[in-house]
Amino acid sequence: MGLLGNRGILTFQMSESGPVDVVKTPGWQCGNVWARPEMFGANPVKQLIVPSSMFSAVSGRNGALEVANNYGSWAAATADRPLADDRLWARLQLGAEPGDPLAAASWNVPKPLLRSSPGTVLDSYSDALTFSEESKDRPGLRSPQLGAVHAVLGYWTTRRSTPATVVMPTGTGKTETMLALLVAARLPRLLVLVPSDALREQVAGKFETLGVLQELGIVNNQALRPVVGRVLHGFAEQEAAAAFAGACNVIVATPQSLGASDPEALAVLLGACSHLFVDEAHHVAARTWSAVRDEFAGKEVVQFTATPFREDGRHLQGRVIYSFPLREAQIQRYFSQIDYTSVIDFEDVDRALAKQSIAKLRSDLAEGYDHILMARVSGIPRAKEIKELYDTLAPDLAPVIVNYQMPKGYQRDALQSLSERNSRIIVCVTCWARASTSRRSRSPLSMTRKRAWL
DSSP, rough: OOBBBBBEEEEEESSSSSSSOOOOOOOEEEEEOOOOOEEEEEEEEOEEOOOEEEEOEEEEETEEEEEETTTTTEEEETTTTTOTTTSEEEETTTTOOOOBBBBOOOEEEEEEEOOOOOOHHHTTTOOOOOOBBBBBSSBBBBBHHHHHHHHHHHHTTOOOOOOEEEEHHHHSSSHHHHHHHHHTTTTTTEEEEOHHHHHHHHHHHHHHHTTTTTTTSSTTTTTTOOOEEEEEEEOOOOOHHHHHHHOEEEEEEEEHHHSSHHHHHHHHHHHHHHEEEEEEEEOOHHHHHHHHHHTTTSSSSEESSSSSBBSSBBBBEEEEEEOEEEEEEETOOOOEEEEEEEEEOSSHHHHHHHHHHHHHHHHHHHTTTOOEEEEEEEEESHHHHHHHHHHHHOGOOOOEEEEESHHHHHHHHHHHHTTSSEEEEEEEEEEGGHHHTTTTEEEEEEOOOOOEOO
């Protein structure tokens, strides 16, 4: 918790929208349907066949029934006229006909439900992306996303080997830009390099669902979700690395997980990838970044970042091909309103700042906002100290702590508790900040030795 003399700086970042009103749309709400996951060593490969979504009516023609939404269309049948057990189809109520409202159904899931081949996924991306900008009347890509997609596609036509750098302020949608490029360019096999385990999970999850692109109709419902592999542990054998890569459209990894591989196995894995995206590129240290980048000589490389400078102060290598101005992001309201409050205390500024932040969180919750409080600190010892303070002041809000030294199981439990809103306060080290917050979490508190914000 920060000290500026005896002053703490408290900044309340509010969500653009008001209290959350849940509107229930009539229809069948189905859960996620996954293809059978496969492990290559300790590294999983998954494909989401049907995302959790709503189906509102029965469709079909020529006597064949279907269920369809923005994510795709699937065969359907009534219980008295079932389809084969070895295919995926929706089991409807007796007497269902095209045009009928759909209130309930269930999936007939074959065992095993096999994933698509990477080539089949790529074929489904032909003309799948709509290059339109969002407006009041229709959804579309945000202007920084659309600009970045055009800039990257244009740069790739020049056949230059210098890595491209895309600078987009936080909150403008870098990950959806990557997804749009995957679909628009039909990238044969993409490696996404991220700086932490938490971001690996977040980014892999986005690729598995194609983010919001299909939900909003920006990518059509003929497009399949990509086959996504996570590199959790290094590969010891070339054969395993080759088989893993060959199964995937997208591979998400950290420099550390790649570095744990046998050098020859790593060369095989990287050699199988056609494109490299580096997310949060300013976090990547020169040595780890160079080791991966060198394997992509002559291939397309794009660095995505909110700043063209690394954390060590050095400029990112590469050519800046697109930079969306921060002032324009503010004008277009990609940043929510920030309310500044100065907290002055001559005895215990940590406690004073925590008490005021908790009071603000309680006020937001009482008004119906789905907010959480994130206390972001500079190191693990500091995180433990602040966690104890919040435990004392707000035990009912179930504060949790997350850092990269914790066992993975504890990390997952903490983030799940936050996601399910059993916890409303999270204390994390700076590099966890992005991965630990969701789009609806708009009360971050950053605590360093020099300053603090909420």
